[in-house]
Amino acid sequence: MTPREHLPTSIATVCLSGTLPDKLEAAAAAGFEGVEIFENDLLTFDGTPAEVRRMCEELGLAITIFQPFRDFEAMPEPQRARNLDRAERKFDIMLALGTELILVCSNTQPATLDDPARAAADLREMADRAARRGLRVCYEALAWGRHVNRWRQAWDIVQRAGHPALGLCLDSFHTLSLGDDLAGLAEQVPAEKLFFLQLADAPRLSMDVLSWSRHHRLFPGQGELPVAPFLAEVLRAGYAGPLSLEIFNDEFRAAPSRRIARDARRSLTWLRDQMGGGVLPALPRLSGLEFVEFALDHAARAELGAMLSTLGFRRAGTHRSKDVELWRNGGANLVLNAEPDSAAAERFEQLGPAVCAMAIRVDDPARLVARAQALQYPVWRERTGAGERAIPAIRAPDGTLIYLVEDPALGARPIWEDDFHLSPAALEPGHFLGLDHAAQAVAPGMMDSFVLFYRALFGLVPETLWELPDPYGLVRSRAFVAPDGSLRLPLNVSESTRTGTGRFVSSLAGAGVHHLALATGDAAAVVDQAAARQAPLLDIPENYYEDLGARFGVTDAELSALRQRHLLYDRDPQGGVFRHAYTTAFRDGVFLEIAERSGGYAGFGAANAPARMAAQRRGARAVPPEIG
Numbered sequence: 001m002t003p004r005e006h007l008p009t010s011i012a013t014v015c016l017s018g019t020l021p022d023k024l025e026a027a028a029a030a031g032f033e034g035v036e037i038f039e040n041d042l043l044t045f046d047g048t049p050a051e052v053r054r055m056c057e058e059l060g061l062a063i064t065i066f067q068p069f070r071d072f073e074a075m076p077e078p079q080r081a082r083n084l085d086r087a088e089r090k091f092d093i094m095l096a097l098g099t100e101l102i103l104v105c106s107n108t109q110p111a112t113l114d115d116p117a118r119a120a121a122d123l124r125e126m127a128d129r130a131a132r133r134g135l136r137v138c139y140e141a142l143a144w145g146r147h148v149n150r151w152r153q154a155w156d157i158v159q160r161a162g163h164p165a166l167g168l169c170l171d172s173f174h175t176l177s178l179g180d181d182l183a184g185l186a187e188q189v190p191a192e193k194l195f196f197l198q199l200a201d202a203p204r205l206s207m208d209v210l211s212w213s214r215h216h217r218l219f220p221g222q223g224e225l226p227v228a229p230f231l232a233e234v235l236r237a238g239y240a241g242p243l244s245l246e247i248f249n250d251e252f253r254a255a256p257s258r259r260i261a262r263d264a265r266r267s268l269t270w271l272r273d274q275m276g277g278g279v280l281p282a283l284p285r286l287s288g289l290e291f292v293e294f295a296l297d298h299a300a301r302a303e304l305g306a307m308l309s310t311l312g313f314r315r316a317g318t319h320r321s322k323d324v325e326l327w328r329n330g331g332a333n334l335v336l337n338a339e340p341d342s343a344a345a346e347r348f349e350q351l352g353p354a355v356c357a358m359a360i361r362v363d364d365p366a367r368l369v370a371r372a373q374a375l376q377y378p379v380w381r382e383r384t385g386a387g388e389r390a391i392p393a394i395r396a397p398d399g400t401l402i403y404l405v406e407d408p409a410l411g412a413r414p415i416w417e418d419d420f421h422l423s424p425a426a427l428e429p430g431h432f433l434g435l436d437h438a439a440q441a442v443a444p445g446m447m448d449s450f451v452l453f454y455r456a457l458f459g460l461v462p463e464t465l466w467e468l469p470d471p472y473g474l475v476r477s478r479a480f481v482a483p484d485g486s487l488r489l490p491l492n493v494s495e496s497t498r499t500g501t502g503r504f505v506s507s508l509a510g511a512g513v514h515h516l517a518l519a520t521g522d523a524a525a526v527v528d529q530a531a532a533r534q535a536p537l538l539d540i541p542e543n544y545y546e547d548l549g550a551r552f553g554v555t556d557a558e559l560s561a562l563r564q565r566h567l568l569y570d571r572d573p574q575g576g577v578f579r580h581a582y583t584t585a586f587r588d589g590v591f592l593e594i595a596e597r598s599g600g601y602a603g604f605g606a607a608n609a610p611a612r613m614a615a616q617r618r619g620a621r622a623v624p625p626e627i628g
């Protein structure tokens, strides 16, 4: 381990919701060692800076910086003199807070002079006054600064000023948002001039950089900016101060501060691990979904069992000590849990029939549990009877349990034999190869927590974001997949409460698995058998097939084979093909998909989602318009 891994962690109070004491408590509870006091949080706090200092001391938090000090440098008189007086007033506050560093961000005022020499002289004067009081100043180039918006310009000014109490503040957002990098930093800037480092990620968006920064920043790992290489460069330059998160995000400001602070702390652990320090146990090797588990009562189980039977599933086993059944077709395992006093029962009481767990096959469950603990994700162990296997699980951000099972393909004994009385049906061949993917509906404001969970803990990679029109609003969908494609988890979110996704989250079943796709090598054959058993398959309108013929030029024979079975079709540019069909929703909640991939097709038929969503709504009850 290098000393760098021990750089203290810090978070700006602006990242979190609540009053200043709420923010400080959340930061401390998540394990942060320091906080940036954002001036606005102090101004709106009904207490003295000395009280803030005491609260921080009691919570074990250092105040790493006081910020921001705006629109200071290169102003004409009389603003120049006034700004220096203003600085002295802030120094008084810093002494009361017990912090020695203030952040000056580059001037955004139209009146500021385009004069690096003047900027340097002003900052030198401020630093000199600060030094007399035992304080220091760091200068940050805002990406939208009037004349100074690149770190190299800020460094030029700091260098010209040549004062030991003046240094640089680097902020990953300001550099990376402009497409800039840190080339030359390690060569040109002495380590002792790197006073402070702020880390922020963001999605790539095409909008003005100020709005992007003020509303859409994310914690490292939640967005698309190369924050890890940025940090690596700063460390290479010899930076030895805190790693501090400064995230302006509308959703985070509105979310519970404890959850956001924990995600923040996780993101720094993940980022440190990205530096190659071995901070976390190695990523798991994933190999798909071993089972998905439903929380049910007896009536719902009988009903779901009947529906599954129409798709060719058989009851293949009963649990040795619990009221739990295994339903299976080929490689697809579904667990139907009606055990009272269990995690499943709790889920059923809250949400009605819903998916309560899924099991992911991994190479080493114990190592992944250790990784979860290092990332502060809650680990769960279900009660077990004599001789039964204890399967470790991790709680996803919505409470769904993610069981970790050893991959039988790597020689592990399948879990089923220890815990279930298996019937002969368990060994019958079937038409499903396994579980292709589990799509989850996520509440707005929770998406970024899920992103970090799947990315930092499991190493899943985010794919393209799709915006899918449901008849009653937009659904945003992004799949998280294992690098080798062995696990696929699309996440869907909708701001509208009237879309299928929105209704699922807000009124029907809560967040969680919203549909489950069963992999087959021959969707047409599966659909034919299912239709013969009166499976509740979703009808797709004729217009869809008209358009399909026009888009892909599929042959008339294929088109009529698809149409007749209400199969949807997609093709990627490499010629990979996806044929899929859906059931209607089970008790207005979860639905199933029959999915056939061929030719290396790796998507999810997103282009077909609008047709599917419209078809689901035709069959569904009318939705009352939103009130208010």
Ligand SMILES: O=C(O)c1ccc(O)c(O)c1
Residues within 6 Å of the ligand: 067, 068, 103, 105, 140, 142, 171, 198, 213, 214, 246
């Ligand atoms: O948005 C801003 O004004 C602002 C203020 C201080 C910072 O450190 C920053 O990165 C942005």
Ligand SMILES: [Mg+2]
Residues within 6 Å of the ligand: 140, 171, 198, 246
């Ligand atoms: Mg900043």
